[in-house]
Amino acid sequence: MSQPAIAVRNLVKEFDLTHSGYSSLKGNLLWWRKKRKERLRAVDDVSFEVRPGECVGVVGKNGAGKSTLLGLLARVYKPTSGEIHLSGTVAPLLELGAGFHPDLTGIENVYFNGVILGLTRKQVTERLEKIIEFSEIGDYVDAPVRSYSSGMLLRLGFSVAVHVDASILLVDEALAVGDIEFQKKCLARIAEFQANGGAILFVSHDMDAVRRAADRVLWMRAGKVYQDGPTEEVLSAYERSGENPPQD
Protein backbone atom coordinates (compact mmCIF):
# COMPACT_ATOMS: atom_id res chain seq x y z
CA MET A 1 0.00 0.00 0.00
CA SER A 2 1.14 3.50 -0.70
CA GLN A 3 2.47 5.85 1.91
CA PRO A 4 -0.26 7.69 3.86
CA ALA A 5 -0.88 11.30 2.92
CA ILE A 6 -1.32 12.23 6.57
CA ALA A 7 0.08 10.21 9.46
CA VAL A 8 -0.47 11.50 12.97
CA ARG A 9 0.91 9.70 16.00
CA ASN A 10 0.21 10.50 19.65
CA LEU A 11 -0.35 14.12 18.83
CA VAL A 12 -0.82 16.42 21.82
CA LYS A 13 -1.42 20.17 21.88
CA GLU A 14 -1.68 21.98 25.16
CA PHE A 15 -2.62 25.62 25.56
CA ASP A 16 -1.32 27.60 28.43
CA LEU A 17 -4.47 29.22 29.71
CA THR A 18 -2.99 31.78 32.05
CA HIS A 19 0.28 32.60 30.44
CA SER A 20 -0.29 32.65 26.73
CA GLY A 21 -2.17 35.12 24.73
CA TYR A 22 -3.25 38.64 24.85
CA SER A 23 -3.02 40.57 28.05
CA SER A 24 -2.40 44.11 29.08
CA LEU A 25 0.92 45.17 30.50
CA LYS A 26 -0.85 45.82 33.76
CA GLY A 27 -2.13 42.27 33.88
CA ASN A 28 1.36 41.04 33.29
CA LEU A 29 2.98 43.26 35.85
CA LEU A 30 0.57 41.88 38.42
CA TRP A 31 1.83 38.38 37.72
CA TRP A 32 2.10 37.52 41.41
CA ARG A 33 -1.65 37.77 41.71
CA LYS A 34 -2.12 35.05 39.16
CA LYS A 35 -3.33 31.65 40.01
CA ARG A 36 -1.30 28.59 39.19
CA LYS A 37 -0.82 27.97 35.52
CA GLU A 38 -3.61 26.01 33.94
CA ARG A 39 -2.96 23.84 30.93
CA LEU A 40 -5.67 22.86 28.55
CA ARG A 41 -5.28 19.79 26.32
CA ALA A 42 -7.07 20.85 23.17
CA VAL A 43 -5.74 17.81 21.28
CA ASP A 44 -5.07 14.83 23.46
CA ASP A 45 -3.07 11.87 22.20
CA VAL A 46 -4.56 11.68 18.72
CA SER A 47 -3.41 9.10 16.18
CA PHE A 48 -4.78 8.42 12.72
CA GLU A 49 -3.84 8.12 9.08
CA VAL A 50 -5.35 9.40 5.88
CA ARG A 51 -4.56 7.65 2.61
CA PRO A 52 -4.11 9.50 -0.67
CA GLY A 53 -7.48 9.89 -2.36
CA GLU A 54 -9.35 9.60 0.90
CA CYS A 55 -11.81 12.17 2.19
CA VAL A 56 -12.18 12.19 5.95
CA GLY A 57 -14.88 14.14 7.78
CA VAL A 58 -14.23 15.42 11.28
CA VAL A 59 -17.21 15.89 13.61
CA GLY A 60 -17.60 16.77 17.26
CA LYS A 61 -19.16 19.45 19.37
CA ASN A 62 -17.73 22.94 19.76
CA GLY A 63 -14.50 22.95 21.67
CA ALA A 64 -13.74 19.32 20.87
CA GLY A 65 -10.43 20.30 19.28
CA LYS A 66 -11.24 20.02 15.58
CA SER A 67 -9.87 23.41 14.57
CA THR A 68 -6.78 22.90 16.68
CA LEU A 69 -6.14 19.60 14.95
CA LEU A 70 -6.41 21.23 11.54
CA GLY A 71 -4.17 24.05 12.75
CA LEU A 72 -1.53 21.53 13.77
CA LEU A 73 -1.67 19.93 10.33
CA ALA A 74 -1.38 23.35 8.70
CA ARG A 75 1.74 24.03 10.84
CA VAL A 76 0.05 26.99 12.49
CA TYR A 77 0.70 25.51 15.92
CA LYS A 78 3.74 23.69 17.15
CA PRO A 79 2.73 20.33 18.65
CA THR A 80 3.36 19.92 22.37
CA SER A 81 4.34 16.34 21.63
CA GLY A 82 3.71 13.67 19.05
CA GLU A 83 4.42 13.40 15.36
CA ILE A 84 2.89 14.59 12.13
CA HIS A 85 4.00 13.24 8.78
CA LEU A 86 2.64 14.84 5.67
CA SER A 87 3.50 13.71 2.19
CA GLY A 88 3.05 16.62 -0.15
CA THR A 89 1.91 20.17 0.31
CA VAL A 90 -1.00 21.30 2.45
CA ALA A 91 -3.58 23.87 1.41
CA PRO A 92 -5.91 25.06 4.13
CA LEU A 93 -9.09 26.54 2.75
CA LEU A 94 -8.97 30.00 4.22
CA GLU A 95 -11.82 31.40 6.23
CA LEU A 96 -14.17 33.76 4.47
CA GLY A 97 -12.02 36.58 3.27
CA ALA A 98 -9.02 35.87 5.50
CA GLY A 99 -6.02 37.22 3.68
CA PHE A 100 -8.20 39.34 1.44
CA HIS A 101 -7.73 43.07 1.61
CA PRO A 102 -10.99 44.96 1.01
CA ASP A 103 -9.36 47.79 -0.95
CA LEU A 104 -7.63 45.54 -3.46
CA THR A 105 -9.25 43.98 -6.48
CA GLY A 106 -10.12 40.30 -6.77
CA ILE A 107 -7.12 39.67 -9.00
CA GLU A 108 -4.69 41.40 -6.66
CA ASN A 109 -6.03 39.33 -3.80
CA VAL A 110 -5.78 36.13 -5.83
CA TYR A 111 -2.06 36.80 -6.23
CA PHE A 112 -1.52 37.24 -2.51
CA ASN A 113 -3.60 34.20 -1.62
CA GLY A 114 -1.99 32.04 -4.29
CA VAL A 115 1.52 32.92 -3.20
CA ILE A 116 0.65 32.36 0.47
CA LEU A 117 -0.56 28.90 -0.50
CA GLY A 118 2.78 28.16 -2.08
CA LEU A 119 2.54 29.20 -5.72
CA THR A 120 5.00 31.49 -7.43
CA ARG A 121 3.67 34.69 -8.97
CA LYS A 122 4.31 33.20 -12.37
CA GLN A 123 2.21 30.15 -11.56
CA VAL A 124 -0.61 32.39 -10.39
CA THR A 125 -0.47 34.26 -13.67
CA GLU A 126 -0.66 30.99 -15.59
CA ARG A 127 -3.67 29.83 -13.62
CA LEU A 128 -5.45 33.14 -13.29
CA GLU A 129 -7.86 32.45 -16.13
CA LYS A 130 -8.93 29.11 -14.66
CA ILE A 131 -9.25 30.46 -11.13
CA ILE A 132 -11.51 33.30 -12.26
CA GLU A 133 -13.58 31.04 -14.46
CA PHE A 134 -14.15 28.52 -11.69
CA SER A 135 -15.14 31.21 -9.19
CA GLU A 136 -17.83 32.53 -11.57
CA ILE A 137 -17.43 36.08 -10.38
CA GLY A 138 -16.91 37.45 -13.87
CA ASP A 139 -16.06 41.12 -14.26
CA TYR A 140 -16.05 41.64 -10.53
CA VAL A 141 -12.45 40.40 -10.41
CA ASP A 142 -11.38 43.93 -11.27
CA ALA A 143 -13.48 45.50 -8.53
CA PRO A 144 -12.30 45.96 -4.93
CA VAL A 145 -13.17 43.00 -2.79
CA ARG A 146 -15.17 45.21 -0.43
CA SER A 147 -17.96 45.17 -3.00
CA TYR A 148 -18.21 41.37 -2.95
CA SER A 149 -20.95 39.36 -1.32
CA SER A 150 -19.90 36.66 1.13
CA GLY A 151 -20.79 34.06 -1.47
CA MET A 152 -18.40 35.66 -3.95
CA LEU A 153 -15.62 35.83 -1.37
CA LEU A 154 -16.08 32.16 -0.61
CA ARG A 155 -16.07 31.19 -4.26
CA LEU A 156 -12.91 33.12 -4.99
CA GLY A 157 -11.15 31.75 -1.92
CA PHE A 158 -12.16 28.19 -2.69
CA SER A 159 -11.19 28.59 -6.30
CA VAL A 160 -7.65 29.65 -5.38
CA ALA A 161 -7.32 26.79 -2.88
CA VAL A 162 -8.26 24.11 -5.38
CA HIS A 163 -5.94 25.48 -8.04
CA VAL A 164 -2.71 25.31 -6.08
CA ASP A 165 -2.06 21.61 -6.69
CA ALA A 166 -1.74 20.76 -3.04
CA SER A 167 -2.02 17.10 -2.18
CA ILE A 168 -3.79 17.70 1.12
CA LEU A 169 -6.77 19.99 1.50
CA LEU A 170 -7.93 21.16 4.93
CA VAL A 171 -11.45 22.56 5.20
CA ASP A 172 -12.79 24.00 8.43
CA GLU A 173 -16.54 24.67 8.33
CA ALA A 174 -16.08 26.82 5.27
CA LEU A 175 -18.46 25.21 2.81
CA ALA A 176 -21.57 26.04 4.77
CA VAL A 177 -22.02 29.33 2.90
CA GLY A 178 -22.63 29.71 -0.80
CA ASP A 179 -25.51 28.64 -2.98
CA ILE A 180 -26.49 25.06 -3.77
CA GLU A 181 -25.14 25.24 -7.31
CA PHE A 182 -21.70 26.25 -6.20
CA GLN A 183 -21.69 23.68 -3.41
CA LYS A 184 -22.37 21.01 -6.02
CA LYS A 185 -19.50 22.33 -8.09
CA CYS A 186 -17.23 22.24 -5.05
CA LEU A 187 -18.18 18.66 -4.31
CA ALA A 188 -17.49 17.73 -7.94
CA ARG A 189 -14.15 19.45 -7.76
CA ILE A 190 -13.36 17.68 -4.53
CA ALA A 191 -14.19 14.33 -6.13
CA GLU A 192 -11.83 15.17 -9.00
CA PHE A 193 -9.15 16.18 -6.53
CA GLN A 194 -9.58 12.85 -4.75
CA ALA A 195 -9.45 10.89 -7.96
CA ASN A 196 -6.04 12.47 -8.57
CA GLY A 197 -4.82 11.18 -5.24
CA GLY A 198 -5.51 14.23 -3.08
CA ALA A 199 -6.43 13.73 0.57
CA ILE A 200 -9.05 15.84 2.30
CA LEU A 201 -9.74 16.45 5.93
CA PHE A 202 -12.83 18.49 6.51
CA VAL A 203 -14.66 19.70 9.57
CA SER A 204 -18.39 20.17 9.26
CA HIS A 205 -21.55 20.31 11.29
CA ASP A 206 -23.62 19.66 8.19
CA MET A 207 -24.36 15.94 8.42
CA ASP A 208 -25.70 15.76 4.88
CA ALA A 209 -22.51 17.23 3.46
CA VAL A 210 -20.41 14.80 5.48
CA ARG A 211 -22.53 11.86 4.30
CA ARG A 212 -22.11 12.87 0.69
CA ALA A 213 -18.41 13.58 0.69
CA ALA A 214 -16.68 11.59 3.42
CA ASP A 215 -15.30 8.08 3.07
CA ARG A 216 -14.58 7.94 6.74
CA VAL A 217 -15.37 10.01 9.81
CA LEU A 218 -13.38 10.98 12.90
CA TRP A 219 -15.52 11.86 15.88
CA MET A 220 -13.68 14.03 18.33
CA ARG A 221 -14.63 14.44 21.95
CA ALA A 222 -12.65 16.51 24.47
CA GLY A 223 -9.50 16.47 22.38
CA LYS A 224 -9.51 12.75 21.72
CA VAL A 225 -10.59 10.71 18.74
CA TYR A 226 -13.66 9.06 20.22
CA GLN A 227 -14.59 7.05 17.14
CA ASP A 228 -12.89 6.51 13.81
CA GLY A 229 -14.69 4.45 11.21
CA PRO A 230 -16.91 4.24 8.13
CA THR A 231 -19.09 7.31 7.61
CA GLU A 232 -22.51 5.79 8.23
CA GLU A 233 -21.43 3.88 11.30
CA VAL A 234 -19.85 6.86 13.08
CA LEU A 235 -22.46 9.37 11.98
CA SER A 236 -25.45 7.40 13.19
CA ALA A 237 -23.81 6.98 16.58
CA TYR A 238 -22.88 10.67 16.57
CA GLU A 239 -26.39 11.77 15.70
CA ARG A 240 -27.86 9.59 18.42
CA SER A 241 -25.51 11.21 20.97
CA GLY A 242 -27.03 14.63 20.17
CA GLU A 243 -23.63 16.32 20.29
CA ASN A 244 -23.91 18.00 16.93
CA PRO A 245 -24.74 21.70 17.35
CA PRO A 246 -28.08 22.66 15.77
CA GLN A 247 -27.88 24.04 12.22
CA ASP A 248 -29.30 27.39 11.31
Added chain:
Amino acid sequence: MLSELKELYRYRELLWTFVVRELRIRYKNSVLGFFWSILNPLITVLVMTVVFKYVLNVRVPNYSAYLLAAYLPFMFFQLALLDSAQSILTQLPLLKKIYFPREILPIGSVIANFLHFLLAMGVFFLYLLFVWWMNPGENPFRATVFWLPLLVLLQFCLTLGLALFISALNTFYEDVKYLVSVGLYLLFFLCPILYFVEQVWAATHSPDIPAQWQDTLFTIYNLNPIGMLLVGYRKLMLDPQPITVTRTGDVLETHYLPLDWTMLAIAGAVSVLVMVAGYAYFNKVKWRFVERP
Protein backbone atom coordinates in the same frame (compact mmCIF):
# COMPACT_ATOMS: atom_id res chain seq x y z
CA MET B 1 18.96 31.06 13.36
CA LEU B 2 20.48 29.89 10.08
CA SER B 3 17.58 27.54 9.41
CA GLU B 4 15.15 30.38 10.06
CA LEU B 5 16.99 32.51 7.53
CA LYS B 6 16.85 29.70 4.99
CA GLU B 7 13.13 29.36 5.56
CA LEU B 8 12.69 33.09 5.06
CA TYR B 9 14.67 32.88 1.83
CA ARG B 10 12.41 30.05 0.67
CA TYR B 11 9.47 32.37 1.15
CA ARG B 12 11.06 35.38 -0.54
CA GLU B 13 8.38 35.49 -3.19
CA LEU B 14 5.69 35.84 -0.54
CA LEU B 15 7.70 38.60 1.11
CA TRP B 16 7.90 40.46 -2.17
CA THR B 17 4.20 39.93 -2.87
CA PHE B 18 3.45 41.29 0.56
CA VAL B 19 5.57 44.40 -0.05
CA VAL B 20 3.86 45.03 -3.38
CA ARG B 21 0.52 44.60 -1.67
CA GLU B 22 1.40 47.10 1.05
CA LEU B 23 2.47 49.70 -1.51
CA ARG B 24 -0.67 49.07 -3.58
CA ILE B 25 -2.90 49.58 -0.55
CA ARG B 26 -1.04 52.72 0.36
CA TYR B 27 -1.25 54.36 -3.03
CA LYS B 28 -4.63 53.02 -4.02
CA ASN B 29 -6.99 55.29 -2.17
CA SER B 30 -5.92 58.47 -3.87
CA VAL B 31 -5.63 59.54 -7.45
CA LEU B 32 -2.29 61.20 -6.98
CA GLY B 33 -1.00 58.20 -5.06
CA PHE B 34 2.71 58.57 -4.64
CA PHE B 35 2.65 62.34 -4.99
CA TRP B 36 0.42 62.76 -2.00
CA SER B 37 2.75 60.84 0.21
CA ILE B 38 5.70 62.88 -1.06
CA LEU B 39 3.74 66.07 -0.71
CA ASN B 40 3.11 65.44 2.96
CA PRO B 41 6.75 65.76 4.11
CA LEU B 42 7.38 68.57 1.63
CA ILE B 43 4.53 70.66 2.98
CA THR B 44 5.53 69.89 6.56
CA VAL B 45 9.08 71.02 5.84
CA LEU B 46 7.84 74.11 4.04
CA VAL B 47 5.78 75.13 7.05
CA MET B 48 8.64 74.42 9.44
CA THR B 49 11.00 76.44 7.26
CA VAL B 50 8.68 79.41 7.22
CA VAL B 51 8.20 79.25 10.98
CA PHE B 52 11.87 78.87 11.76
CA LYS B 53 13.18 81.35 9.22
CA TYR B 54 10.68 84.13 9.58
CA VAL B 55 9.16 83.70 13.01
CA LEU B 56 12.05 82.33 15.05
CA ASN B 57 14.69 84.04 12.91
CA VAL B 58 16.93 81.07 12.40
CA ARG B 59 19.66 82.30 10.10
CA VAL B 60 20.84 79.21 8.32
CA PRO B 61 21.25 79.31 4.56
CA ASN B 62 19.19 76.62 2.84
CA TYR B 63 17.53 75.60 6.11
CA SER B 64 14.93 73.38 4.42
CA ALA B 65 17.67 71.18 2.98
CA TYR B 66 18.95 70.51 6.50
CA LEU B 67 15.42 69.83 7.70
CA LEU B 68 14.68 67.38 4.90
CA ALA B 69 18.02 65.59 5.31
CA ALA B 70 17.01 64.57 8.83
CA TYR B 71 13.23 64.65 8.56
CA LEU B 72 12.89 62.16 5.71
CA PRO B 73 14.95 59.43 7.43
CA PHE B 74 13.06 60.05 10.66
CA MET B 75 9.74 59.73 8.83
CA PHE B 76 10.85 56.35 7.51
CA PHE B 77 11.80 55.30 11.03
CA GLN B 78 8.50 56.45 12.47
CA LEU B 79 6.14 55.14 9.79
CA ALA B 80 7.89 51.79 9.58
CA LEU B 81 7.66 51.26 13.33
CA LEU B 82 4.02 52.34 13.56
CA ASP B 83 3.04 50.18 10.59
CA SER B 84 4.85 47.10 11.74
CA ALA B 85 3.55 47.42 15.30
CA GLN B 86 0.12 46.48 13.99
CA SER B 87 1.29 44.11 11.28
CA ILE B 88 0.91 40.85 13.21
CA LEU B 89 -2.25 41.73 15.06
CA THR B 90 -4.21 42.76 11.99
CA GLN B 91 -3.31 39.54 10.18
CA LEU B 92 -4.03 37.25 13.09
CA PRO B 93 -7.03 35.52 11.47
CA LEU B 94 -4.78 34.58 8.58
CA LEU B 95 -2.00 33.45 10.88
CA LYS B 96 -4.42 31.13 12.62
CA LYS B 97 -5.20 29.35 9.38
CA ILE B 98 -2.01 28.99 7.48
CA TYR B 99 1.71 28.72 7.90
CA PHE B 100 4.27 31.14 6.57
CA PRO B 101 7.25 32.68 8.31
CA ARG B 102 5.61 35.23 10.58
CA GLU B 103 8.50 37.67 10.29
CA ILE B 104 7.37 38.34 6.72
CA LEU B 105 4.71 40.71 8.07
CA PRO B 106 6.92 43.18 10.00
CA ILE B 107 9.79 42.82 7.51
CA GLY B 108 7.36 43.53 4.68
CA SER B 109 6.06 46.65 6.42
CA VAL B 110 9.60 47.92 6.91
CA ILE B 111 10.61 47.22 3.32
CA ALA B 112 7.51 48.91 1.91
CA ASN B 113 8.29 52.02 3.96
CA PHE B 114 11.94 51.75 3.02
CA LEU B 115 11.17 51.79 -0.71
CA HIS B 116 9.01 54.81 -0.12
CA PHE B 117 11.87 56.47 1.76
CA LEU B 118 14.28 55.82 -1.12
CA LEU B 119 11.86 57.49 -3.52
CA ALA B 120 11.54 60.43 -1.15
CA MET B 121 15.34 60.72 -0.99
CA GLY B 122 15.38 60.77 -4.79
CA VAL B 123 13.00 63.71 -4.73
CA PHE B 124 15.21 65.37 -2.11
CA PHE B 125 18.23 65.05 -4.41
CA LEU B 126 16.23 66.65 -7.20
CA TYR B 127 15.42 69.46 -4.81
CA LEU B 128 19.12 70.00 -4.02
CA LEU B 129 19.93 70.08 -7.72
CA PHE B 130 17.12 72.59 -8.22
CA VAL B 131 18.49 74.85 -5.49
CA TRP B 132 21.94 74.58 -7.03
CA TRP B 133 20.54 75.44 -10.45
CA MET B 134 18.79 78.49 -9.01
CA ASN B 135 21.96 79.83 -7.45
CA PRO B 136 24.92 77.99 -8.92
CA GLY B 137 28.12 78.16 -7.02
CA GLU B 138 29.44 75.39 -4.92
CA ASN B 139 28.78 71.75 -5.61
CA PRO B 140 25.43 70.85 -4.04
CA PHE B 141 26.76 67.63 -2.56
CA ARG B 142 29.76 66.97 -0.42
CA ALA B 143 32.14 64.22 -1.51
CA THR B 144 31.23 62.21 1.58
CA VAL B 145 27.77 61.64 0.08
CA PHE B 146 29.20 58.35 -1.15
CA TRP B 147 28.94 57.04 2.40
CA LEU B 148 25.21 57.48 2.22
CA PRO B 149 24.29 53.93 1.11
CA LEU B 150 26.08 52.53 4.17
CA LEU B 151 24.24 54.94 6.43
CA VAL B 152 20.91 54.04 4.84
CA LEU B 153 21.68 50.36 5.32
CA LEU B 154 22.50 50.87 9.00
CA GLN B 155 19.28 52.77 9.53
CA PHE B 156 17.43 49.94 7.83
CA CYS B 157 18.99 47.49 10.29
CA LEU B 158 18.03 49.59 13.30
CA THR B 159 14.48 50.09 12.07
CA LEU B 160 14.03 46.43 11.20
CA GLY B 161 15.34 45.24 14.56
CA LEU B 162 13.03 47.55 16.49
CA ALA B 163 10.12 46.63 14.20
CA LEU B 164 10.62 42.95 15.00
CA PHE B 165 10.66 43.64 18.74
CA ILE B 166 7.67 45.96 18.62
CA SER B 167 5.47 43.83 16.37
CA ALA B 168 6.03 40.79 18.58
CA LEU B 169 5.48 42.67 21.84
CA ASN B 170 2.40 44.42 20.55
CA THR B 171 0.84 41.04 19.88
CA PHE B 172 1.11 40.15 23.55
CA TYR B 173 0.57 43.53 25.18
CA GLU B 174 -1.92 45.90 23.64
CA ASP B 175 -0.29 48.93 25.30
CA VAL B 176 2.90 48.66 23.30
CA LYS B 177 1.73 50.58 20.24
CA TYR B 178 0.70 53.52 22.43
CA LEU B 179 4.06 53.53 24.16
CA VAL B 180 5.72 53.43 20.76
CA SER B 181 3.78 56.35 19.36
CA VAL B 182 4.45 58.45 22.46
CA GLY B 183 8.10 57.40 22.37
CA LEU B 184 8.44 58.38 18.72
CA TYR B 185 6.83 61.73 19.40
CA LEU B 186 9.34 62.50 22.16
CA LEU B 187 12.19 61.13 20.08
CA PHE B 188 11.36 63.61 17.36
CA PHE B 189 12.35 66.41 19.72
CA LEU B 190 15.29 64.55 21.21
CA CYS B 191 16.87 64.09 17.79
CA PRO B 192 18.61 66.86 15.88
CA ILE B 193 15.86 67.42 13.31
CA LEU B 194 14.41 70.87 13.96
CA TYR B 195 17.68 72.02 15.43
CA PHE B 196 21.34 71.28 14.88
CA VAL B 197 23.70 69.04 16.77
CA GLU B 198 26.03 72.03 16.86
CA GLN B 199 23.47 73.78 19.07
CA VAL B 200 23.48 70.80 21.40
CA TRP B 201 27.25 71.05 21.50
CA ALA B 202 27.00 74.72 22.39
CA ALA B 203 24.37 74.02 25.04
CA THR B 204 26.35 71.23 26.67
CA HIS B 205 29.48 73.38 26.58
CA SER B 206 27.92 76.45 28.11
CA PRO B 207 29.68 77.95 31.13
CA ASP B 208 26.75 76.91 33.36
CA ILE B 209 27.84 73.31 33.09
CA PRO B 210 30.92 72.13 34.96
CA ALA B 211 33.78 71.66 32.52
CA GLN B 212 34.41 68.03 33.40
CA TRP B 213 30.82 67.07 32.48
CA GLN B 214 30.57 68.90 29.19
CA ASP B 215 32.06 66.29 26.87
CA THR B 216 30.33 63.45 28.70
CA LEU B 217 26.94 65.08 28.32
CA PHE B 218 27.47 65.60 24.62
CA THR B 219 28.60 62.01 24.21
CA ILE B 220 25.50 60.77 26.01
CA TYR B 221 23.36 62.80 23.64
CA ASN B 222 25.08 61.14 20.69
CA LEU B 223 24.57 57.65 22.06
CA ASN B 224 21.00 57.72 20.77
CA PRO B 225 21.55 55.64 17.63
CA ILE B 226 18.77 57.14 15.50
CA GLY B 227 19.81 60.67 16.50
CA MET B 228 23.43 59.94 15.61
CA LEU B 229 22.43 58.45 12.27
CA LEU B 230 20.46 61.62 11.52
CA VAL B 231 23.56 63.66 12.34
CA GLY B 232 25.34 61.43 9.85
CA TYR B 233 22.80 62.13 7.10
CA ARG B 234 23.26 65.86 7.46
CA LYS B 235 27.00 65.92 7.74
CA LEU B 236 27.64 63.46 4.94
CA MET B 237 25.40 65.30 2.51
CA LEU B 238 25.43 68.97 3.38
CA ASP B 239 27.91 71.67 4.33
CA PRO B 240 28.82 71.86 8.01
CA GLN B 241 27.18 74.45 10.24
CA PRO B 242 29.38 76.97 12.02
CA ILE B 243 29.06 77.04 15.78
CA THR B 244 28.98 80.51 17.13
CA VAL B 245 29.38 80.73 20.85
CA THR B 246 28.42 84.09 22.20
CA ARG B 247 28.97 85.29 25.70
CA THR B 248 27.27 88.49 26.81
CA GLY B 249 27.01 89.62 23.24
CA ASP B 250 30.63 89.06 22.24
CA VAL B 251 31.34 86.40 19.71
CA LEU B 252 33.90 84.21 21.41
CA GLU B 253 34.59 81.62 18.82
CA THR B 254 33.34 80.26 15.55
CA HIS B 255 34.28 76.78 14.58
CA TYR B 256 33.03 73.69 12.80
CA LEU B 257 32.03 70.45 14.41
CA PRO B 258 33.32 67.58 12.27
CA LEU B 259 31.39 64.33 11.98
CA ASP B 260 32.32 62.13 14.92
CA TRP B 261 33.10 58.88 13.15
CA THR B 262 33.58 56.99 16.39
CA MET B 263 30.09 57.85 17.60
CA LEU B 264 28.70 57.02 14.16
CA ALA B 265 30.46 53.66 14.27
CA ILE B 266 28.94 53.00 17.70
CA ALA B 267 25.48 53.89 16.37
CA GLY B 268 26.10 51.53 13.45
CA ALA B 269 27.20 48.70 15.68
CA VAL B 270 24.17 49.21 17.92
CA SER B 271 21.94 49.16 14.85
CA VAL B 272 23.28 45.81 13.68
CA LEU B 273 23.03 44.40 17.20
CA VAL B 274 19.44 45.57 17.54
CA MET B 275 18.60 43.83 14.28
CA VAL B 276 20.16 40.54 15.33
CA ALA B 277 18.56 40.69 18.78
CA GLY B 278 15.16 41.64 17.35
CA TYR B 279 15.28 38.78 14.89
CA ALA B 280 16.28 36.29 17.57
CA TYR B 281 13.57 37.50 19.93
CA PHE B 282 10.93 37.40 17.24
CA ASN B 283 11.81 33.83 16.30
CA LYS B 284 11.70 32.81 19.92
CA VAL B 285 8.15 33.99 20.50
CA LYS B 286 6.58 33.79 17.06
CA TRP B 287 4.87 30.44 17.65
CA ARG B 288 2.95 31.93 20.53
CA PHE B 289 1.23 34.64 18.45
CA VAL B 290 -1.59 32.33 17.38
CA GLU B 291 -2.08 30.96 20.86
CA ARG B 292 -3.78 34.01 22.19
CA PRO B 293 -7.40 33.00 22.66
